[in-house]
Amino acid sequence: xxxxxxxxxxxxxxxxxxxxxxxxxxxxxxxxxxxxxxxxxxxxxxxxxxxxxxxxxxxxxxxxxxxxxxxxxxxxxxxxxxxxxxxxxxxxxxxxxxxxxxxxxxxxxxxxxxxxxxxxxxxxxxxxxxxxxxxxxxxxxxxxxxxxxxxxxxxxxxxxxxxxxxxxxxxxxxxxxxxxxxxxxxxxxxxxxxxxxxxxxxxxxxxxxxxxxxxxxxxxxxxxxxxxxxxxxxxxxxxxxxxxxxxxxxxxxxxxxxxxxxxx
Amino acid sequence: xxxxxxxxxxxxxxxxxxxxxxxxxxxxxxxxxxxxxxxxxxxxxxxxxxxxxxxxxxxxxxxxxxxxxxxxxxxxxxxxxxxxxxxxxxxxxxxxxxxxxxxxxxxxxxxxxxxxxxxxxxxxxxxxxxxxxxxxxxxxxxxxxxxxxxxxxxxxxxxxxxxxxxxxxxxxxxxxxxxxxxxxxxxxxxxxxxxxxxxxxxxxxxxxxxxxxxxxxxxxxxxxxxxxxxxxxxxxxxxxxxxxxxxxxxxxxxxxxxxxxxxxxxxxxxxx
Numbered sequence: 001x002x003x004x005x006x007x008x009x010x011x012x013x014x015x016x017x018x019x020x021x022x023x024x025x026x027x028x029x030x031x032x033x034x035x036x037x038x039x040x041x042x043x044x045x046x047x048x049x050x051x052x053x054x055x056x057x058x059x060x061x062x063x064x065x066x067x068x069x070x071x072x073x074x075x076x077x078x079x080x081x082x083x084x085x086x087x088x089x090x091x092x093x094x095x096x097x098x099x100x101x102x103x104x105x106x107x108x109x110x111x112x113x114x115x116x117x118x119x120x121x122x123x124x125x126x127x128x129x130x131x132x133x134x135x136x137x138x139x140x141x142x143x144x145x146x147x148x149x150x151x152x153x154x155x156x157x158x159x160x161x162x163x164x165x166x167x168x169x170x171x172x173x174x175x176x177x178x179x180x181x182x183x184x185x186x187x188x189x190x191x192x193x194x195x196x197x198x199x200x201x202x203x204x205x206x207x208x209x210x211x212x213x214x215x216x217x218x219x220x221x222x223x224x225x226x227x228x229x230x231x232x233x234x235x236x237x238x239x240x241x242x243x244x245x246x247x248x249x250x251x252x253x254x255x256x257x258x259x260x261x262x263x264x
Numbered sequence: 265x266x267x268x269x270x271x272x273x274x275x276x277x278x279x280x281x282x283x284x285x286x287x288x289x290x291x292x293x294x295x296x297x298x299x300x301x302x303x304x305x306x307x308x309x310x311x312x313x314x315x316x317x318x319x320x321x322x323x324x325x326x327x328x329x330x331x332x333x334x335x336x337x338x339x340x341x342x343x344x345x346x347x348x349x350x351x352x353x354x355x356x357x358x359x360x361x362x363x364x365x366x367x368x369x370x371x372x373x374x375x376x377x378x379x380x381x382x383x384x385x386x387x388x389x390x391x392x393x394x395x396x397x398x399x400x401x402x403x404x405x406x407x408x409x410x411x412x413x414x415x416x417x418x419x420x421x422x423x424x425x426x427x428x429x430x431x432x433x434x435x436x437x438x439x440x441x442x443x444x445x446x447x448x449x450x451x452x453x454x455x456x457x458x459x460x461x462x463x464x465x466x467x468x469x470x471x472x473x474x475x476x477x478x479x480x481x482x483x484x485x486x487x488x489x490x491x492x493x494x495x496x497x498x499x500x501x502x503x504x505x506x507x508x509x510x511x512x513x514x515x516x517x518x519x520x521x522x523x524x525x526x527x528x529x530x531x532x533x534x535x536x
């Protein structure tokens with residue numbers, strides 16, 4: 001059952017200073033089913049964040065349509081929870097108020113906000129830190145607050161833009177396990193942007209491999225690996241080898257933008 | 265590191281007092297030396313005697329001012345507060361509107377930019393003919409002096425609000441009104457408070473100026489009146505009173521800011 005439908009979407013950015021146009025996305029079509037965990041994987045500049053922003057409603061396609069739950073996407077809204085690259089929390093609010101920010105925006109009273117927040121604070125493992133300010137927490141903990149804030153809205157879909165990019169390897173692996181558990185518990189649909197092959201294979205039910213300049217989808221790969229996933233297993237590495245071969249420059253299109261990328 | 269010696273600890277206790285005490289001692293010695301006629305530069309001890317009588321009516325040496333200090337202070341303080349609060353409310357409100365909305369900015373900013381460079385004291389003649397000789401011209405002047413610092417800092421605070429926080433707010437389903445109240449305003453608060461601190465300084469400056477010219481009460485009035493009677497000890501006592509009152513009001517604002525902005529602790533280096 002399709003939840004998110006991206007239909008022949010292109011996005012062209014004007015560059016008035018150079019009087020040129022940059023095609024970030026070129027004729028991209030993709031559909032995401034309910035309860036799927038889709039990873040958008042690609043090098044920087046392939047338009048994966050642009051695509052995510054269009055689902056969120058922060059950006060709009062130049063051509064084509066993006067719809068969520070059958071509704072064309074207009075403005076940002078609480079039906080699509082976003083976890084940003086940076087935690088993007090309100091620094092003047094303690095953890096529980098940040099988690100319940102959606103309820104503040106819809107005018108709920110303090111008692112209700114405090115009560116509703118607790119379940120999601122527990123879910124991301126931050127019990128005991130309810131009254132801390134973001135400046136008093138580590139990057140990983142703040143990112144958990146951001147995830148709890150998105151979960152509390154009970155959104156149709158959770159959109160994550162390289163949320164663990166700034167974390168160290170150990171914390172990132174912990175967060176992966178945590179996120180998979182949360183995804184199962186909350187029965188949500190997740191679109192996750194990353195440039196890490198291992199990360200996409202550790203998380204996704206599907207991986208959409210993208211190529212850059214112009215941004216296109218090379219292949220949508222369903223990942224059939226058992227969880228918890230073992231990044232040293234043969235099957236894992238078969239997927240990895242396949243994705244690597246997709247990410248190598250295409251000889252035909254490489255000369256077109258005059259830039260050569262080496263696969264080292 | 266070694267434990268500080270007794271002498272070092274004793275020094276640390278009096279460190280802050282050394283320069284003021286030396287200055288006062290030099291001043292006392294200079295006044296008594298007779299280089300200047302004592303009437304022109306009263307010694308600190310003489311100022312203290314005059315001040316004591318002004319405050320506590322000790323020996324009646326300040327004549328009509330004897331025991332009136334608290335009333336003079338209250339008169340000045342109420343003018344400062346009235347003008348300052350008015351400026352704080354209006355400056356913050358208008359600053360939010362200008363910072364948030366381009367159309368409002370285009371409508372109002374040009375007028376404000378022309379009014380802003382006019383020194384508030386140059387409004388005194390108009391203030392007197394509009395409001396007469398009483399509290400109101402002083403409050404008007406205080407308002408003028410405090411309004412622009414608050415306004416400009418608020419605009420700056422609103423404009424430097426992190427766009428990503430607004431995105432996060434829109435993502436959580438906030439209406440523009442709620443985004444303004446729950447994101448833009450708190451984000452601008454540190455900047456608003458620094459505007460308020462500049463404003464309280466101008467507020468005292470302008471109260472005293474107004475009282476010298478357009479009002480018949482308050483510390484500034486006493487200062488100018490004492491000058492006519494050649495009572496320089498009272499002039500100096502007034503100056504120090506104003507200094508202390510200004511310091512006290514700034515201190516109060518600082519404490520309120522520290523309380524409201526306690527979330528900044530740890531994220532910002534603050535000089536103690």
